[in-house]
Amino acid sequence: MPRPLALARRAVIATLALPALHPARAAENPFSLGVASGDPEGDSVILWTRLLPAPARPVPVAWQVAADPAFRRILAEGQGLARPESGHAVQIEAGGLPAGRPLWYRFRALGHDSPAGRTRIPAADAARIAFVNTGCQHYEHGFFTAWRHIAADEELDFVLFNGDYIYEYAGRPVGTRGSVRRHEGGECLTLEDYRARYAQYRSDPDLQAAHAAHPFIVAFDDHEVENNWAGPHSETSGTAAADFAARKAAALQAWSEHMPLRPAQRPAGAAIRAYRRFRLGRLATLHVLDTRSHRDDQPCGDRLQHPCAELFRPDAEMLGAEQEAWLLAGAAAPGLHILAQQVFFCPRIFPDGRVSTDAWDGYPAARERLLSGLRARGVLHPVVLSGDVHRAFVAEIPGGGAEFVCTSISSEGDGREADPAAPALLARNPHILFHHARRGWTRHEVSDDGFTAEYWALPFVSRPGAPAHRIARFATRPDRPGVARL
Ligand code: FE
């Protein structure tokens, strides 16, 4: 445990001024879910923790940011309030901080000190930025060993999480359908269900280690709410709109409570503005997109389908008009444009002619509108980052640009080097250059030399302790077409 925080005098006075706030030390450590930081920008970063267990009243939480891991040089400190109506989560905007160097932070509440976390903010003039893209961490499908490896990478500026932070499904006995550990409780429907699911996931020591080691920039996909939802539409046709809106509001509230987010990303009922952008040094703009909240319903039926007439509707919306306009307005910035989003972007035609209507293949008019809008603004070779399919792919975007699809942290279990179906899929889609079906992550670097993608994979996740191997490396540049295998 770190030494107790020396609370600033004003923080102590503020504590005493609040009614019913006992300085007595709680019996149980309330920092069972660890600490996190995220959305670093300018001179500030968001610090997160959630007190569990916590008494049924507001609890003051003191925080500190230091220049050193021993907290000798305090750069900023203050106090927040963990409220029962927010699940006793706090999201502190710590400002006035230096960029481009490691920072350490910690909390104190109920007489306990949190573990210390490390974070950093990309410097405005940074000439090299390194980050990880990953997602899809089905708790039942495997151990979060990948996070332990990611936590150990001290060169990372941040982790980009592209979606499926939790899976909403009911617990299944270990040993059934690939389950190696079990979800607590039934299918998530209420705020309490979703909160408990996040608490279970965030109790994982490997995931806690990754959050304590790096700031995260998080997006959600479908399973934070329900498999394959689309805007106001539940996957289950016939679900009353009001019922799904209530479920979505509960799910998004729990998501936002557990992530290090800025106030602009807090939901209002079932509505949320999750898309946002970050400047990565002098090199690139990172557009974090929401391909779930503003899309129209999947055409031709969900999942893999043969194209029907509806697929080619010219007014198809994947981002929604507002987000699309916002994205194109941000495309004027110089340098590389990185679109961090959820679902497979390039065409992926299965050998029998079917496509995934939940991916951009279900919204081809929206994809073409987006690409031509980017081209019109001089963005000829965007980099698109994706997840969702629990497999690694690299593809050249027809017309220009590159797509790097990361695999999953644990979803679908151990996997294998290559799907037996992969050769036929790649033959049908010559723009797809690479495929791999183990669990892991992709590590990216942006520099004056361009953009690189390193694919890292684990031989197994069905038991702890797997080593990690770099299996392939690719490069692309914003000023020329194509992807090179290094
Ligand atoms: Fe997934």
Ligand code: CA
């Ligand atoms: Ca998904």
